[in-house]
Amino acid sequence: MSDFFSQGGYAFFVWGAYGMVVLVLVAEVLQLRLQHRTILARLGRLARLSQSSRPE
Amino acid sequence: MLEVIGLECRRGDRRLFSGLDLALEPGTLLHVRGRNGSGKTTLLRTLCGLFTPDAGEVRWRGESIRALAEDYRRELLYFGHLNGIKSDLTGIENLSIAARLDGDPVGIDDVWQALARIGLRGFEDLPTRMLSQGQKKRVALARLILSRAKLWVLDEPFTALDVEAVALLQGLIADHVAGGGLAVLTTHQEVPLTSGQVARLDLGD
Amino acid sequence: MLEVIGLECRRGDRRLFSGLDLALEPGTLLHVRGRNGSGKTTLLRTLCGLFTPDAGEVRWRGESIRALAEDYRRELLYFGHLNGIKSDLTGIENLSIAARLDGDPVGIDDVWQALARIGLRGFEDLPTRMLSQGQKKRVALARLILSRAKLWVLDEPFTALDVEAVALLQGLIADHVAGGGLAVLTTHQEVPLTSGQVARLDLGD
């Protein structure tokens, strides 16, 4: 197991590269989900606002 | 309280006005009138100390405003051609920052109330970029509600406002003057100024 | 002669108008009306080909103006919110360059005469920077005298002009239309348009 993690002494480089990939890709996905939710929330609020200001 | 003595202002090589004398007591509204380019904006900016006159001076409580500097500015509220609000900030943010800079001890609740009173309920935390022209102007005017300044200098405050907002603003000015404040304003529109004592000043030939 | 078919324009995410149809024959003046922000300027710019509509098209003599390109532009004169004159050049220089670019074979005498007719005698060779707002506008309008375009598109041509200049401009438009030309214009001011056949178009809800 520790053999696997040490990657023949190149752990820093291998895991540095893989780590950044994981970090960036996960960050992108999280950002996307957050963005989608904020947009839905804001649009929903706007829609309710315009309905309440135009009582029909 | 506000005195103007022998004021002369030039723009480019043209003299806009000279030998202008004025004295305003608390509870007065001064309405400055004149054609486009006659120097109204220049006069108002001079009163605020934003523009240095070529001759004469402006006094507040008997002292030159140059000498008073910050003490004068604390009692002053200027509302110019530009709204002075950041389009990336929300109405709440804009107003609380403005109040903090003016040194008015204003709580967040006051800000919400001011926005509600000026007719922006529901729009408080949208970036002002998303508001219409008139709504932006309202955000800026909400400062008048929060302000405790003694002297209001308003350059064309009625433009872009609808009838209802004009009435509201007029009410604010009337209250301010009735409470012993001073106001100087310009407007091209025919707005009946129904507040206390109204003085008029005509610029230009 | 000028046809508009199913035109739809959006600005930002807002639809300004859609399904707009029009057909103008020679000798017609079209007056486009509407509130601020209702899309008048956008429509006029679309007619000139400056703005690409989101749907529909504009036709000139039966052909799409996209296809005609330069052939259409040769017959077109657009007068927008901006004067389109360089403040560092004199009136004479401005006009002769504009005429050369429009491809109108105009001599230097014609330019002097045009400026005199529009009421700028004596100001011909001052840099336009030194002219007043209204005089600048007159320099720009002198292009109407020199132009031989068939279609005039004028966006608020009357602003900043005094009564006399308004009358002159109205005369120019009337002559143009009477001579079989077409004109499309917008104006907020109430200006009696006394030329031949006047069509009206109201934008906005």
Next chain:
Amino acid sequence: MWAVFWCVLKRDLLLAMRRRTDVLTTLFFFMIVVSLFPLGVGTERQVLQILGPGVVWVAALLASMLALERLFAADYEDGTLEQMLLTAQPLSLLVLAKVGAHWLLTGLPLVLIAPLVGMQYHLSDAQIGIMMLSLLLGTPILSLIGAIGAALTLGLRGGGILLSLLILPLYIPVLVYGSGAIEVSVIDLSDTMPYLSLLGAFLLAALTLAPLASAAALKISLE
């Protein structure tokens, strides 16, 4: 009084967060200018090592200068600057806060990205350390001095290039000592002390004088 300082600082940071690209652009400009040199000069290791300090500093100068063009411009255009002139606070304090925010947004990122650039130019770790330290001391000076120029050229046509003409000559001392520090660090780290302390002294002087000058310039520009 400091409440106002923090208020303006936070405001500017908040505004920057609402428009993130403006911040990134400066950083990328810096990166691009730094990357252009090896392409123009050749990619030999030794040459690059000699070039490194100078290039980094010149690029920092240019990036900071170009970003400064916008320091007061936005506030000027929407009238908030005018309002700041009319608050009951010394204008120089507000200017200091604005410059502080500006440095946090454009200067600090340069300091942080410096190791990357150092790698591109094959600098040693010690050199990179000194580079970061000198940038940390030097870039605030650039922002402070540049603010004077930005205030003077506010709202002028062709302001950008005029600004550069006005302030680049003033940047020279910073450039000389900043890149000097990195260069001597090859030989002996302790040699860099005089350079760094000089930069520190400049920074103090700039911190006290530049806000006053910028405030005066702003008042003139807004008349």
Next chain:
Amino acid sequence: MWAVFWCVLKRDLLLAMRRRTDVLTTLFFFMIVVSLFPLGVGTERQVLQILGPGVVWVAALLASMLALERLFAADYEDGTLEQMLLTAQPLSLLVLAKVGAHWLLTGLPLVLIAPLVGMQYHLSDAQIGIMMLSLLLGTPILSLIGAIGAALTLGLRGGGILLSLLILPLYIPVLVYGSGAIEVSVIDLSDTMPYLSLLGAFLLAALTLAPLASAAALKISLE
């Protein structure tokens, strides 16, 4: 058709004559940037000789880019650009004329001042000759490519630094061959031929393609 080309060219030159400072500013910027490097890098003869070509070219890149920011801006602000879009002439021809005038006012002066810079960097006469030649071929390319960026960023907030982000990377080929030509000229003058003929080919390509792209960009920006 060419009558229109000359008309626009003459107009722009006339305008520049009415405002001479704009022209001088570019020149001074170039001189300042070039003079900053010896301050940052040290003044040893050999180092400077190696650096010279690259620095001159990078400075030319930056100067040309900064000047480009104003290429269409003035005409855009007063509405004359709009009118140009509506003339019965192909817009790309007018763009070409404007770029031509711009190059005469900002590129050509750089070529002419190059000998001075060469002396600062202790370049030989042959190198200086090649430098002028390469600048003569290269700077028009910079103006032509830059015009696309200028048209795209017309009227934007923070346009200057955005413009640099967009077009500096596109300048790389010119930089590589321009400074390459000067470098090889140390060894053998005839070695420079491939470089110069490549630059010439680039110039021809840019002359035909860039005006079209700029014209398209202008149409987009003016909608």
Next chain:
Amino acid sequence: MTLNWFKFASPATFYPLAGRLTRPFWILTGVLLVIGLYWGFFQTADQLGGSNPQKEYYRIIFIHVPAAWMSMWLYIVLVFWAAIGLVFNTRLSFMMANAVAPTGAVFTFLALWTGAFWGRPSWGTYWDWDPRLTSELVLFFLYIGYMALHSAIDDTRRADRASALLALVGLVMVPVIYWSINCPDPTQCAALHQRSGLGKIESNILFSMLTMTLAFWMYSFATSFMRLRSIILTREAEASWVQELLNREHSR
């Protein structure tokens, strides 16, 4: 316009479609990632022999090469949609271009990063001014420029068209830039970056690398669709179908 069929792919119909497609792409991404990584780490040798013996750090290849390929491929996709948008004036294609750009930039960054982390043990330096590296950097700048230009323009339509044009110009210039850096001396070209044909790579490594490439590709689909949905929502905020959608969301 004869090609009105482009408009069938309207934002309104594409929004739910993209939503339904996202999940399958995520599943594909996950499966391919697991296979690729498992194979890469446990079914390939610890050492590579040959003229340039490589130790374990060669495993970076399983992310480096796919990231580099995706960065270029996504740029081509971006330009494709941008060009379609410019020619046919369809809003959805501009939105597609916009949705692809950030993912492309992410992969470009990752190619640079992983390359640097490979370069250090293999070449002894994180960075060199090698043509491939430099042009990858330029590509990164182009992505950033595209996004910066788009966000600097407030009018979305102008933003779409202006940045599309920029992307096109970039497509023309990138090969020229690559070539000019690769041949700084026009009479001869030299490159530091090893260039071995795919055929020369050991088959286990190749399998793993290609699987990872596919995984990254599926990931690009998934993220682009997610982003596309957000873009469609903001841009079509006033459309009636969005209002209905919001009502449905709200009542839930």
